[in-house]
């Protein structure tokens with residue numbers, strides 16, 4: 617592929633540049649599921665880890681009118697999130713904050729957060745254990761941590777995993793739904809409070825083309841030179857083609873983990889957790 621400033625940008629910088637509304641898997645439906653099942657309300661202090669361009673944090677504040685802090689390591693993404701926030705109502709502007717920050721060193725006090733939202737972000741992290749330990753530290757006792765992550769229901773070819781890893785900039789491993797649950801519950805004493813899985817599917821080539829065209833028509837892209845537009849179109853097409861292939865093997869987990877203060881007694885005849 618010919619080198620240019622768009623081919624050299626990191627994936628998160630690139631989607632921040634084209635202003636793709638990055639969402640957690642399942643988008644608004646998932647946010648709705650998290651808020652209903654965590655019993656969140658306007659008094660809930662919410663922390664989003666990997667807030668990207670702000671979609672989930674803003675959605676939570678709009679629904680609950682509660683305080684939300686979104687952190688992300690990528691400054692460009694935080695800038696876009698702050699631009700989105702400026703366009704929202706004064707009420708939402710008072711409730712939401714976005715800042716550059718890492719899950720490895722969360723800028724919050726111990727036991728200070730009621731609900732953590734980690735939608736897709738743990739997949740981007742090399743040191744997942746460190747991030748999970750930090751999430752546990754900042755949660756209040758009985759606080760909830762929601763994890764929404766893509767998992768593989770079928771093992772994908774190695775070349776698909778490599779292509780996705782190259783785009784994301786972090787090694788993507790073959791993780792099943794159980795692997796994600798084990799990862800989160802083995803690091804700390806998280807209780808699996810609620811857990812569901814959803815299936816995903818690949819889109820047709822025409823749907824991909826229409827989606828790319830939608831971005832090419834955005835005013836801040838349509839005004840660029842032909843050379844720049846072609847470079848953006850090429851990079852976006854390459855990324856989406858790889859993601860689309862990957863989606864043949866993917867589902868996603870919706871999970872609420874709870875920070876207990878004491879272990880629960882075993883329950884003999886309990887409902888079986890379905891893994892996919």
Ligand SMILES: C[S@@+](CC[C@H](N)C(=O)[O-])C[C@H]1O[C@@H](n2cnc3c(N)ncnc32)[C@H](O)[C@@H]1O
Nearest residue numbers: 638639640666668672689718719735736737740
């Ligand atoms: C798939 S996006 C998250 C989408 C977002 N949750 C939403 O609902 O719009 C993953 C994000 O995690 C961020 N990320 C990666 N490593 C991180 C870390 N150590 N701390 C905080 N954010 C991180 C990436 O920069 C990226 O913006």
